Amino acid sequence: MARGGQTNEALELFRRAARFGGEFGRDAQVGIVDQLYAFEREQEAEAAQQVLRAELGSRPGGLPDLRIFEDMVEVLSESGRPGSALEWCQAAFDRTTGA
Secondary structure, three states, X not given: OOOOOOHHHHHHHHHHHHOOOHHHHHHHHHHHHHHHHHOOOHHHHHHHHHHHHHHXXXXXXXXXXXXXXXXXXXXXXXXXXHHHHHHHHHHHHHHHHOO
C-alpha cells in the first residue's frame, strides 16, 4: 500500500498489526517507524522507536529479537539517521553479549 501511494492506509494497517503483539507485532512496529519517517513525522517515529526499544528491553536477551534490531538499523540507515542506527547496532550487540 505504501509503495502504491496509500501511505496513510499502510500506516493504519501497521498499527492494527502491531496490536496483535508478538513477533509480528514487532515487525509492524518497525513498519510504523519506517512510514512515519517517510511522512517526515520525526517526533512520532522517535516515540515509536522508544516504545519498541522498551518492549524489547523488557524481554530476556538473546538471539530471537536480533532480526528486529537489524530491521530497525536498516530503516534508520535508509532514512538518513546513522547515529540512531548505530545505537540500535550497539543495543543488539549488548543484548547478545549480556552487557
